[in-house]
Amino acid sequence: MNRTVDVASLVADAGAGSARAVARLVSLVEDAHPALREVMTVIAPDAGRARLVGITGAPGVGKSTTTSALVAALRRQDLRVAVLAVDPSSPFSGGALLGDRIRMQEHATDPGVFIRSMATRGHLGGLSQAAPQAARVLSAAGYDVVLIETVGVGQSEVEVAGLADTTMVLLAPGMGDGVQAAKAGILEIGDIFVVNKADRDGAEVTVRELRHMISLGERREPGQWRPPVLTTVATTGQGMDDVVAALADHHAWALANGELDRRRVRRAASEIEAISVAEIRRRFGAVPDGAGLAELAGLVAHGRLDPFTAADRLLAAAAS
């Protein structure tokens, strides 16, 4: 047992439905708390049960409104849902319009829904370690679906694809037409495309262009997944049941095809690597004075050592 955290009780309470215990566990992830290691050991067998769905898209496409409507649709199927929002400009972390916040609050009193904004400490790298760990915790706590919402800004879109079993890319008419989508590299990462605000002018054009772009990049082998392009009006809930069905379809396909397992193994590899690199950096900082990074940096800066030899020495000191 960890000195300050009773991990066994906390995990048991979270599994029994205590939102407070779940929130506490996610906080341990955010804080990179020493007890996290024990948590991960305890929950390992149940840490991969949930379906992880990534939701990404440029600001303004209606990401949080769609997420909220998707939560409602999943709840109608009696699925327990957790939402992780992992961008500083996201509604969940305070950078949002009041309307968006109110929209998510319809789920605030539902014990089958957990909503959390993850603090990534201003560093993109943080996401790659914190979000998968939080998803593990939520999975072990019995949530059936974990929605990971990130704002689409280049690198983070590709990153969210790595985090999820299924990646849903959101667009809106006039903003995310086919060519822009291709430029942004989102065609490669989307398993499901959703054109939101489909009641607006230009929705059909966006859908058509998107389908065209997708067909150009498509592999025509039998058994391959063909990313559907769906339309929604998230503010009214229109189209959301189709999105839920498409998510289930993709999950079933990925499971049968082996793609789900491949993605999860790849994700676990990134996670292990990220933890290993973080641990190595920690050890660099813990090397005693006289053999540590500060001293080596001084020698290199003053021309008395080359950086490769300095790195060798640092690694040797960190290993011992």
Next chain:
Amino acid sequence: MNRTVDVASLVADAGAGSARAVARLVSLVEDAHPALREVMTVIAPDAGRARLVGITGAPGVGKSTTTSALVAALRRQDLRVAVLAVDPSSPFSGGALLGDRIRMQEHATDPGVFIRSMATRGHLGGLSQAAPQAARVLSAAGYDVVLIETVGVGQSEVEVAGLADTTMVLLAPGMGDGVQAAKAGILEIGDIFVVNKADRDGAEVTVRELRHMISLGERREPGQWRPPVLTTVATTGQGMDDVVAALADHHAWALANGELDRRRVRRAASEIEAISVAEIRRRFGAVPDGAGLAELAGLVAHGRLDPFTAADRLLAAAAS
């Protein structure tokens, strides 16, 4: 001696003024060639002689034109100048207007000028390792000033500040007013601010706002550097001698104040850390089957191991 590269001759030739040898050495950096280690050992004593000047700014401020004009001004003082361009959208790597390329070509036949676009292999992280190593090589080859030009896009601006002894931030009227500059975080990183295209409308407003924003953030202790705001018209060369003088002033201040040494030690520390992490990642990949990342990832993905224990095992295997 390395099997395929005669490092001693190459370094000697580079030092004797062979542009071909210098280019070859920079290629070794880009390729992360095995001979690089020997190069770095040989050149260590001379690797820190050059003044490293970072030049950053949003697209459209006239970065390459200003760089070219700055090269001309530095050449008038008989300084040997190297230019490293480290962004894919930069003129030097092919994403530019023809006019910009022609402008830099005025230096193409000058043996006192070396111009090179660095390939960072599409990954921002590459810059933090490749650019400092290239700067070492150029320093040892006898260039007095190394200009490191990067396009200003959020993170990379902060990164260029870490790479340089002096960071010059470029703005243009109407694009980079004070508030925008503050938002972009460039006020903190600039040692010298240059408002280019100063013959255009709004230049005075931009200068005034910038000075105001800088004064707000200023520490008023004696002996602190006060970042000047200069104006240039790079296309005509107007104001470039003042920029050269400001660069020399900042260098003299940083040398006397101890800031130069602090920056160089900090830079060396990042460099050593980056090389160490790259080496550790390489070792992860070299762990034999059965104890390697692939196997561990499978165990974690299937709930039979937690990622922290997997990381411990990976680090132990990589160390042995």
